[in-house]
Amino acid sequence: MTAAINLHAIKAIYLFELARTWRTLFQSIAGPVISTSLYFIVFGAAIGSRFTAVEGVSYGAFLVPGLVMMSVLTESVSNASFGIYMPRYSGTIYEVLSAPISAFETVIGYVGAAATKSIILGTLILLTARLFVDFSIAHPFWMVAFLVLTSVTFSLLGFILGIWADGWEKLQIVPLLIVTPLAFLGGSFYSISMLPPFWQKVTLFNPVVYLVSGFRWSFYGTADVPVALSLAMTALFLVICLGVVWWIFRTGYKLKN
Amino acid sequence: MQPIIQVRGLEKTYASGFQALKGIDLDIRRGEIFALLGPNGAGKTTMISIVCGIVRASAGTVTVDGHDIVTDWRAARSLIGLVPQELTTEAFESVWATVSFSRGLFGKPPNPALIERILRDLSLWEKKDSKVIALSGGMKRRVMIAKALSHEPRILFLDEPTAGVDVELRRGMWEMIGRLRESGVTIILTTHYIEEAEEMADTVGVISGGRIILVEKKAALMEQLGQRQLTLQLQSPLPAIPAELSSYPLTLSEDGRKLVYRFDSQHEHTGIATLLRRLGDHGIDFTNLRTEESSLEEIFVSLVRERA
Numbered sequence: 001m002t003a004a005i006n007l008h009a010i011k012a013i014y015l016f017e018l019a020r021t022w023r024t025l026f027q028s029i030a031g032p033v034i035s036t037s038l039y040f041i042v043f044g045a046a047i048g049s050r051f052t053a054v055e056g057v058s059y060g061a062f063l064v065p066g067l068v069m070m071s072v073l074t075e076s077v078s079n080a081s082f083g084i085y086m087p088r089y090s091g092t093i094y095e096v097l098s099a100p101i102s103a104f105e106t107v108i109g110y111v112g113a114a115a116t117k118s119i120i121l122g123t124l125i126l127l128t129a130r131l132f133v134d135f136s137i138a139h140p141f142w143m144v145a146f147l148v149l150t151s152v153t154f155s156l157l158g159f160i161l162g163i164w165a166d167g168w169e170k171l172q173i174v175p176l177l178i179v180t181p182l183a184f185l186g187g188s189f190y191s192i193s194m195l196p197p198f199w200q201k202v203t204l205f206n207p208v209v210y211l212v213s214g215f216r217w218s219f220y221g222t223a224d225v226p227v228a229l230s231l232a233m234t235a236l237f238l239v240i241c242l243g244v245v246w247w248i249f250r251t252g253y254k255l256k257n
Numbered sequence: 258m259q260p261i262i263q264v265r266g267l268e269k270t271y272a273s274g275f276q277a278l279k280g281i282d283l284d285i286r287r288g289e290i291f292a293l294l295g296p297n298g299a300g301k302t303t304m305i306s307i308v309c310g311i312v313r314a315s316a317g318t319v320t321v322d323g324h325d326i327v328t329d330w331r332a333a334r335s336l337i338g339l340v341p342q343e344l345t346t347e348a349f350e351s352v353w354a355t356v357s358f359s360r361g362l363f364g365k366p367p368n369p370a371l372i373e374r375i376l377r378d379l380s381l382w383e384k385k386d387s388k389v390i391a392l393s394g395g396m397k398r399r400v401m402i403a404k405a406l407s408h409e410p411r412i413l414f415l416d417e418p419t420a421g422v423d424v425e426l427r428r429g430m431w432e433m434i435g436r437l438r439e440s441g442v443t444i445i446l447t448t449h450y451i452e453e454a455e456e457m458a459d460t461v462g463v464i465s466g467g468r469i470i471l472v473e474k475k476a477a478l479m480e481q482l483g484q485r486q487l488t489l490q491l492q493s494p495l496p497a498i499p500a501e502l503s504s505y506p507l508t509l510s511e512d513g514r515k516l517v518y519r520f521d522s523q524h525e526h527t528g529i530a531t532l533l534r535r536l537g538d539h540g541i542d543f544t545n546l547r548t549e550e551s552s553l554e555e556i557f558v559s560l561v562r563e564r565a
Binding site: 006007008009011012013016019020023087090091092094095096097098099100101102252 | 309310311313330331332333334335337339341343345346347348349350354357358359360361362363364365366404
């Protein structure tokens with residue numbers, strides 16, 4: 001008798017991927033936490049004290065949501081891409097392909113593990129930040145919602161990247177040339193109202209702006225763009241990523257020849 | 258009884274334009290050991306990969322215990338364990354973790370007692386906590402077999418199972434495969450070691466250039482195509498085969514001490530009796546004589562050459 005959904009397989013992949021996190025704990029959790037702490041020390045505590053408050057929030061506190069978002073989305077991409085690229089590279093993917101497991105279940109396992117890791121990471125960064133600056137969370141429910149949505153969406157993006165890449169270089173190049181610049185220019189360090197009008201328009205093409213803005217709204221109730229728009233854009237991005245993943249498995253792109 | 262694997266009109270053309278399979282029809286009987294022989298690039302691995310769901314067929318159908326591998330893939334794949342040719346293992350996982358992972362992946366609840374038994378059977382128990390990367394090639398191969406067995410498959414595919422495994426371990430592996438068969442598992446193996454097929458297989462299939470050339474019970478194959486030869490060790494060296502005996506298919510060794518006679522063991526009159534009398538007539542004495550059957554390897558080589 002075969003079950004309609006292979007829960008054991010989802011669990012196996014999920015736990016296997018999380019085990020990889022524990023094995024490389026320092027690299028995957030401690031690294032981002034430490035580097036984010038450095039941002040707080042430099043921009044929040046040291047330089048930030050010279051800055052005026054942004055939209056009524058001290059600069060150090062203003063940074064918190066943006067920095068959490070930045071770490072979460074870059075780590076989601078790199079984690080999820082590595083998680084699926086590694087078995088492709090080593091050849092162990094044969095086992096997943098030959099197993100009685102659907103595309104959907106595979107994605108839940110891999111992306112779920114990567115997103116879980118990002119959520120843990122985001123939470124740890126928030127706790128670390130509390131040591132350096134004082135901040136409050138106005139809408140905890142939406143804070144968690146944005147954190148989860150972003151983690152899942154960018155883990156999906158990472159999964160796609162890990163399937164598209166056919167070399168280590170390609171695997172590195174997208175985070176380096178696209179994700180990191182978008183994250184830096186996505187309003188993590190500034191409010192887009194601080195930009196000249198022309199760049200305010202340009203920056204609206206950056207999806208990260210909507211994530212950071214929405215996430216910051218959940219903390220302080222102020223946002224660069226309406227929060228409904230943030231939510232809609234995040235959901236749109238999620239749907240696009242899901243569509244691409246669906247296409248990948250339907251066509252067997254780079255997985256089956 | 259319905260065959261456990263039924264392949265019909267299976268074709269595969271890769272994106273590069275290379276046609277690896279050109280219409281394969283094959284039945285594999287329940288509970289047998291089926292050896293698939295063929296030169297490199299004959300399509301062995303492609304065929305296995307299609308049955309296991311790793312490669313998509315261009316045309317044709319495959320059913321596994323009645324389940325179509327495309328429309329009823331979940332049921333079909335649950336029954337199959339695959340040990341691929343390449344040594345591909347998770348490097349940094351422990352043996353125990355990677356084997357348990359495989360069981361979960363195939364939808365089975367954890368069963369530590371079973372995993373323990375498999376690891377003990379494969380002499381891997383002492384290494385259960387070692388990282389896979391720290392193991393020797395032969396051990397990695399056995400880890401892959403353990404992974405394939407972890408979910409209690411009814412059908413086991415072994416693609417070149419004993420490549421890179423030393424002779425003693427190979428014996429052990431053969432014994433294990435024999436035990437699996439006794440427990441009712443159907444085993445399909447591809448191999449370069451003809452002796453492996455000769456030792457274990459019930460049925461032999463020969464594939465060459467993407468086509469099945471022949472499928473035959475091993476014993477029947479050896480009988481049908483088996484040439485026998487009679488080797489006579491001569492008492493004193495012979496300068497040449499006497500002209501009167503030229504009608505016999507005889508060959509003389511270079512030192513003139515060995516005379517080889519080829520005959521068909523299936524034929525009613527093998528001609529041995531008359532040959533020996535004629536030798537006696539010519540005063541050719543021999544100190545020893547022995548007969549041999551041609552090995553599967555010789556049969557195989559001649560088959561592939563014939564059809565090429």
